[in-house]
Amino acid sequence: MHAKKVIRRRADLENFTIQLLEIYKFLIPSAEEEMKRRKFFSQLDGVVNKKWPGAKLFLYGSCANAFGVRNSDIDVCLNVEDKQMSKAELVMRMAEILEADNMQNVQALTHARVPIVKFTDSVTGISCDICVNNMLAVVNTKLLRDYAKIDVRLRQLAFIVKHWAKCRQVNETYRGTLSSYAYVLMCIHFLQQRDPPILPCLQEMQPTYRVKVGKIECAYYDQVESISHFGSQNKDSLGELVTSFFEYWAFQHNYNHVVISVRTGGTFSKDEKDWTRRIGNERHLICIEDPFEISHDLGRVVDKHSIRVLRDEFYRAANIMRHDCNPAVTLFEPY
């Protein structure tokens, strides 16, 4: 008990911020790694362009959204407008091209819910997943990247939250906890709510970027260089933000009634979406609206058991921040 105390003093908070920034810096991929990835992608793009006219490759996910830590895999989306071929067939064709190009461990997962081809680049050792015609993921990747350009504290907070989630094993959708994408949306939402706000709501501003993906109209303000001062009125340090983030998810969020929404920059009632009860496997125990596919709750993977696990982890984190004398270490202790 003696070793524990509440982080109240400014000096403690400043020290906590310094330690968090060290962790953040350590997690950032090196310039060399970034270059290796860019080179790998442009070579892959070259091979596909040559062998498959009409096919186009896009990067998405953490290798392109500014939230990728070092040594992450690369997510690629193959876009082909061929109505004759199924996603499984497109994945098979892609796998053949990769094999012919001497890639290693090429596996076409044609029966997965989302068919993908996985492989490892024989030269760089980089692992890569390619999915097919998932342009919404490419667009939401751009949205996240644009938010990250507005205030560096988003990237810092999200790195810390993702790192915590990995250490505590609550970043495993197959076990009912949340995806990295969901955690980044939680961070954006949180920074939109600060007073004064650190992030604006880009989808509520006059759109400067519009694309239609299937039936979904994606539009938002993407000239973010012009609003890079947006959060400057708010002086919150990373230590304060991390502390408040876990306080919010441990003690303040209304899990029974509220949906968080980056699209609207706020929250609304679950009633508005009819996310108040279990439908099939979707239980809506924590509701995070996808910014574009708005019928999609990213919390739908969370079940009766994993909501407990998740909320216990939020309590644990918030309590560490309140009482522990060395929170920057305890917070990330492996589960």
Ligand code: 3AT
């Ligand atoms: P890691 O660093 O790999 O953990 P990531 O940013 O690559 O994080 P995910 O692996 O969770 O994130 O997802 C890869 C991308 O796929 C992120 C987002 O653009 C898209 N995505 C993931 N889940 C969903 C979803 N449920 N709905 C729409 N897009 C999604």
Ligand code: MG
């Ligand atoms: Mg990924």
